[in-house]
Amino acid sequence: MTLSAATVTAIHAEVARYPSKKTALLPALKLAQKDRGWLSKETLGEVADLVGLPHSHAVELATFYAMLFTEPVAPVRVEFCIQLPCALAGAEAALDKAAKLLDVEMQGTHGTRHGHTKDHQIELHGTVECYGACHRAPMCRVGDDYVENLKTDDDLKKLVGDLKIRAQQAPGH
DSSP, X not given: OOOOHHHHHHHHHHHHHSSSHHHHHHXXXXXXXXXXXSOOHHHHHHHHHHHTXXXXXXXXXXXXXXXXXXXXXXXXXXXXXXXXXXXXXXXXXXXXXXXXXXXXXXXXXXXXXXXXXXXXXXXXXXXOOOOSOGGGOSOEEETTEEEOOOOSHHHHHHHXXXXXXXXXXXXXX
């Protein structure tokens, strides 16, 4: 599958925006991932061609950054920060409550916990990456959006409701 015309246009705009093609590669990959959901080898090649760089540059960047996915992921991916400020504010408990509300069985250990809904539409991750929102802990990242101050059961119920809506609106659902 190829990228949408809108994404191709947006990638060309990124290339025109920067003096160096290499600088445009990361935003171009993020645009492609938003369009396709993840970055297959074919998509990486297409983006590299659009930017005007060797395919190896796209592969190197995609395998370096944790926010770029070279394997299929659920349409709705939720990453709970469990770094110290969020942990002290109850991030692990928030992750556990969200998992319970979504009927997700979490696997793994601290820093690598993950799970998904039975329909594979929503993934939950407890991640060791800090997202820099310590002053509004605990928090999670849903796609590129931050959801902060997840302190109460009502906050988590609202988050779960929003996640279910996103899953229903995801392409292919």
